[in-house]
Amino acid sequence: MKQITDIMEEKALPIIDKIYYDGFIQGLIHADLSEEAVVHYLKADALYLANFSDIYALLLAKSDNKDEKNFFLSQINFVLNEEIAAHKNLADYIGRDYNEIIKGGEWYPSADHYIKHMYYNAYAFGMAETLSAMAPCPWIYAKIAEKILAENKLADDHPLKFWVEFYAGDLAKDCLHWYYRIINRLAEHMSIADRKRLIKNFLESCEHERKFFNMAYTQECWELKE
Template sequence: MINEMKKRSLIFVDKIYQDDFIQNMIAGNLSKEAVCHYLKADAIYLEKFTDIYAQLFARIPDKASKNFFLSQIDFIFNHEVGAHHILAEAAGRDYHDIIEDKAWYPSSDHYIKHMYYQLYQDNPSYILAAMLPCPWIYQQVAQKALASGKIADENPFKAWFEFYAGDGATSCLPTYFDLLKRYSKQLPEENKKEVIRVFLESCQHERNFFQMAVDQEEWPEEVRNV
């Protein structure tokens, strides 16, 4: 099942890599507006991601898994914010000023609610599959971008790619896949296909998340003005 998930995810890696957000980062000219839109949304997304880790901490009993979830919460709070600061610097703005008015846009709203829905399934495989594309897609896209040789040393986004391709951001992946493998063994084949579908849906959500920043996605005025 794990190999099938990885194989099926590669089409999303290729599409995200070719989309405007990543290509503009590779060229060093992603707009300030796109950067700020992304940061406002991702600040909320990562907060919710850590909240889900906290709930998994309470649900999964073994100590090793609990330590893993704690380490991931620490990584998001104390290390991944560094990647946000890289983008803020590229946009020429203070990070905390950018995210002061955090925004819950339609695509990020859909992604977050997708994860929360899977959190309340009976088997942890569902939520693990929903969360896994976040570190997995970032690793794959960042490594692909760096391997392209197209990112100049002076590119203000180079450090962002290096962060997500590096061990600090990717060391969680073996444990993620091990946990998913362990809990999915308890499922019948029909449910394993559902878990694969959940994983692939999150891969598409990752693509949408980047694209919404380029598109400057907003709720319609009828929704905003309440």
């Protein structure tokens, strides 16, 4: 019998090609991504990751398992202190100081909708629902990075090769191992309706991921101002 996380991935797989062929990733592959797109992405993603770490803290409080708590603690450290390396690679690519870029961080519409989707599940439901909404973040980044490496021969001096290799490494896989272990364990005791919610959360977040990249590529902003 398939585990629920297998079903999630199977249903979401078609979006990988769509994200891969969208403008942001193609620009990254060909090293012609605009400065405006990179700045927009970094301003949004710095805020997104800070809140992602806060959601890990909520999960830490929900768990009564020491190993799971240690995992969430390690992920807070990774998101706040290690993933910044991939961000700095993008900043270096456009010749800008990373810390100066993110000073103007802003919740653009697609990023705002995405993080609220996660917070809603964290406050309204339990760990499985929250993690099913969070899982597409590491899953999609890993799948996209692996696809880039499989289908393109990036030169050693490619300015964004570090970004690709960072997300194609074992970090995302190790993270998903824990996510899926928790989700599958909790899903065993759920009703059919609750299990469907997990799948729905995962699929919705996959669409949010695509919109996040496109948000940066098109420099999406709120139309109405204060």
